[in-house]
Amino acid sequence: MESQFQLTNSKEIIAYLVEQFPNCFTLEGEAKPLKIGIFQDILSRLSESEVLSKTKLRVALRAYTMSWRYLYSIKAGANRVDLDGNPDDLINEEQEQYAQQQLKESKQKAKERAKEKRKNSRPPVKKPKALKVGDFVKVLLGNKPLRVQIINIEKEHIKVNVGSGMELTVKPEHIITK
Structure with missing residues (x-):
């Protein structure tokens, strides 16, 4: 899988996967829960492709499956899908609870980052002292x-x-x- 031309950023890799496997991956709307072991399936299917490195693919899949959109799709009783969009295993309660916990933690971190960003983006406001017209x-x-x-x-x-x-x-x- 080594080549001079490789996709390097997770967004590019996900876009490539959407192009290759449109019944499995999506950039917009509801995400589909992926089959467990999809990483190996992708490697097998794209063994001739030289645009993906295993490491970058793993990072991109991690980003995809940790996105809020994807985590919302993990519901007990729903089917996971293979690369062709065919139903695979059912999601169990434990997997749903894990996804909900990941979602909750991710949202909390995002909230803290936003709060920190707002705090750091504004200059400190000093309380005005005796103000008068003309100041x-x-x-x-x-x-x-x-x-x-x-x-x-x-x-x-x-x-x-x-x-x-x-x-x-x-x-x-x-x-x-x-």
């Missing part, structure tokens, strides 16, 4: 702070003037003082 401050708009001048202070809102002449009303927690 130049920065306002957090989206991900970028913008330099503005305070033109009016009300109880829960502060009116600011952006350099272009546009006026905005912002909450005090969006103001970053120098």
Whole structure:
């Protein structure tokens, strides 16, 4: 299986498998539960092909079978499919529970990564100190702070003037003082 031209990334490999085995693999919609031992079946079927390495194929299959879309497809009583889409073994309760546990852990990790990303993407917001009309401050708009001048202070809102002449009303927690 060695060659100068090999698929190297998991997405390319899965796309190749979808092309070769459209009744088994899919890129969109509901995934089909794969037959246990499908890795060996692929190697046997594509033994003449030089575009896949065993290691990269294993990594791509792992990515495919750990995707949320695939894990949702693992339901007790459903049939697994072979490379031609023919029904194979039935999924049992234990396999479904394992898939649900993997799905739960994956979602939790994704949630933590998203939380960490949000935390790291915003500059720290400092509590505004005694603000007064005419002060130049920065306002957090989206991900970028913008330099503005305070033109009016009300109880829960502060009116600011952006350099272009546009006026905005912002909450005090969006103001970053120098």
